[in-house]
Amino acid sequence: MGYQFDFSMVIKILPVLWRGVIVTLELWAACLAIGLILGFFIALMRVSPAAPLRFLGRAFVEIFRNIPALIQLIWFFYAFPILIGAQLTPFTAAVLGISLNTAAFSAEIYRSGIQSIERGQWEGAMAIGMSRVATFRRVILPQVFRRMLPAFTNRAVEVAKVTSLASVLSVHELMYQGRLLSSTYYRPLEILTTVGIVYLVMIYPMTWTSAALERRMRRKA
Amino acid sequence: MNDTTPTDAPILRCEGLRKSFGNLEVLKGIDLDVKRGDRIAIIGGSGSGKSTFLRCLNFMEQPTGGKVILDGERIGTPRTGRDGSETVTYRERDLMSVRKRVGMVFQQFNLFPHMSTIENVMEGLVTVLRQSKSAARTRAAEQLDRVGLGDKLDVYPSRLSGGQQQRVAIARALAMDPEVLLFDEPTSSLDPELVGEVLRTILALAEDGRTMLLVTHELGFAYRFATHVIYLYDGVVHETGTAEQVFRNPQKEKTRAFIARSSEFSL
Amino acid sequence: MQQYEWDFGSVLTYWPMLLQGLWGTVAISTLAILLGIVGGGLVAAMRMSRYRSLRILGTAYVEFYRNTPGIVHFFWVYYAPPVVANVNLGPLEAAVIALATQSSAFYAEVLRGGIQSIGNGQWEGATALGMSSKDALRRIIVPQAARRMVAPFVERSFEIIKTSSLASTLAYGELLYQGMQIASITYRPLETYTLLALIYFLLLYLLSSLAKFAEDRLQEV
Known part of the structure; x- marks a missing residue:
């Protein structure tokens, strides 16, 4: 009882947290970009006519989806270097882990998007003499992107949250700075609450956009 | 049972009924008296407010003005504001007791897909009328038999044709023995070849002297079904009278045009 | 590059620690799921309440x-209460509270989504018979919604199991924390973390196969 919330502490730590925010944003952007691109190719494997490719794609997705992201990060930082015989910086290990994780989840978004396009679209395009590849590129994909936009935005939200796990590898992102400050000043309430709010401010616009996109699509349907 | 006081007083009455959705006023003050045994067809073009009107009578939509009086009793609790305007609050309990006495058959049937045919019909008897399961089962089977589905008691709605589903919905409403039965375009979502069986079922009810209101755009059917007809236009009663009067000898220009336009109407 | 000599044997000699960790993971996940269902029900009820203030509160929580x-x-949860209110939570309590409050928010959305996915016609069909909205919810809406909620509920529960690995950051002895101990004893991080990943994978893959089986059985009805 009678605990005094120290607002001056909030002001004091903001510059340090800001440095963390920059690193978080860097991580976020890198992992999202790599994950979305890689995920696309994994989705292609998953819908490929070649069974071995389909199997590989599926294995990749199942492995990264059924293992906690934190384990993946720790594995890439502490175990993977032994395998390749070279040290990774915490940032690189984090990017590697989060990107592959993101790729697995986005592959599933692409795949369900591709499979949600009605047969009639394929037939319509082939009937005017378009090749399979051209049909895929010019007819199917544009619809997939549009239809799956809310799902991709959602994934972006998840990735932003996952980047906080990089603090465990001592990547100097937002959560790491928060933890460090919290143990330095012994003011966990003020500091961790501020960290939470900063995340909220960063992530909420994304969630909002995703919900707005979904609403708009439902209206159109 | 429909054997309350044998007066000529209307069983259902509404005065100045209004309904708005946001800024859009759909019903602009409708008066209506329904006497026991009346069969009233409500006709009108799309957007005339005919479905909304029907749905106000069992409070699927809450009216924004006017009165609904069931068997002499006004529904809802009116309160007069300081400026003299009246607002009516409808408590759930009041609405439940209205709906027990005023049944409805929907355009989209609204059967419960997780229950078999007989369970659909039993549901109201058990949860609303608190009948025992065995009594409810007997009554439900009777009602289904009556609509010609005595052999489909344990079938799920998804296995039935649209026409059969609508007949189950009619049995479900009938089982409650409502004093008034409302039909909201009961054949509009059916394939043409299935319309006949549903219309025949409804006409059979007419012979029992049940009080019914029907919204439809099948004018030929409305003529055979109805004792009285209401033609709604732009949210008001444009013309009303017996079925003979309105169909054979409409007094107003718009009514005449509307009936003439309906190509399917052949008396 | 020198060939790495794998040695799972020295890690596996610590299997009782791993078993203990597995138990810890199962224990906090189960507790969080059970508490989360209760909390999720409350939050969902708030979000669908007729009172605006409750709706806002529920939405803010989610x-x-x-x-x-x-x-x-x-x-x-672990660091703020001791400083603010002089309440000391053990790692177990803190982890369960953090997980359960979080899962309440996610389960609330599962419940709400399921109930709202049932068309308005079902409400009308029920209330037109004179049913109270409580009866309509209990007899007509929930039985239908329940079937649609199974898949998202399972998905959310998997997220909880994966998120439970964060309890390692509070030094609670679940799988990851036990694995970290073993890695530092044996100096075999590659084997340890690979083994951990494998255990998680098998656990979740097994559970998801079970869930799929149960789901198929449910859909048959």
Whole structure:
């Protein structure tokens, strides 16, 4: 009882947290970009006519989806270097882990998007003499992107949250700075609450956009 | 049972009924008296407010003005504001007791897909009328038999044709023995070849002297079904009278045009 | 590059520790799922309440948890109460509270989504018979919604099991924490973390196969 919330502490730590925010944003952007691109190719494997490719794609997705992201990060930082015989910086290990994780989840978004396009679209395009590849590129994909936009935005939200796990590898992102400050000043309430709010401010616009996109699509349907 | 006081007083009455959705006023003050045994067809073009009107009578939509009086009793609790305007609050309990006495058959049937045919019909008897399961089962089977589905008691709605589903919905409403039965375009979502069986079922009810209101755009059917007809236009009663009067000898220009336009109407 | 000599044997000699960790993971996940269902029911009821203030409160709760990383909640629950109110929570309690409050938000959305997915016609069909809205909910809406909620409920529960690995950051002895101990004893991080990943994978893959089986059985009805 009678605990005094120290607002001056909030002001004091903001510059340090800001440095963390920059690193978080860097991580976020890198992992999202790599994950979305890689995920696309994994989705292609998953819908490929070649069974071995389909199997590989599926294995990749199942492995990264059924293992906690934190384990993946720790594995890439502490175990993977032994395998390749070279040290990774915490940032690189984090990017590697989060990107592959993101790729697995986005592959599933692409795949369900591709499979949600009605047969009639394929037939319509082939009937005017378009090749399979051209049909895929010019007819199917544009619809997939549009239809799956809310799902991709959602994934972006998840990735932003996952980047906080990089603090465990001592990547100097937002959560790491928060933890460090919290143990330095012994003011966990003020500091961790501020960290939470900063995340909220960063992530909420994304969630909002995703919900707005979904609403708009439902209206159109 | 429909054997309350044998007066000529209307069983259902509404005065100045209004309904708005946001800024859009759909019903602009409708008066209506329904006497026991009346069969009233409500006709009108799309957007005339005919479905909304029907749905106000069992409070699927809450009216924004006017009165609904069931068997002499006004529904809802009116309160007069300081400026003299009246607002009516409808408590759930009041609405439940209205709906027990005023049944409805929907355009989209609204059967419960997780229950078999007989369970659909039993549901109201058990949860609303608190009948025992065995009594409810007997009554439900009777009602289904009556609509010609005595052999489909344990079938799920998804296995039935649209026409059969609508007949189950009619049995479900009938089982409650409502004093008034409302039909909201009961054949509009059916394939043409299935319309006949549903219309025949409804006409059979007419012979029992049940009080019914029907919204439809099948004018030929409305003529055979109805004792009285209401033609709604732009949210008001444009013309009303017996079925003979309105169909054979409409007094107003718009009514005449509307009936003439309906190509399917052949008396 | 020198060939790495794999040695799972020395890691596996510590199998009792791993078993203990597995138990810890199962224990906090189960507790969080059970508490989360109760909390989720409450939050969903708030979000669908007829009172605006309750709806706003419910929405704020869900949005907070959706837009902030889980690790922030873990640290907050563990470090803030002792300083603020002189309440000391053990790692187990802190982890369960963090997980359960978070899962309440996610389960609330599962419940709400399921109920709202049932068309308005079902409400009308039920109330037109004179049923109270409580009866309509209990007899007509929930039985139908329940079937649609199974898949998202399972998905959310998997997220909880994966998120439970964050309890390692509070030194609670679940799988990851036990694995970290073994890695530092044996100096075999590659084998240890690979083994951990494998255990998680098998656990979740097994559970998801079970869930799929149960789901198929449910859909048959």
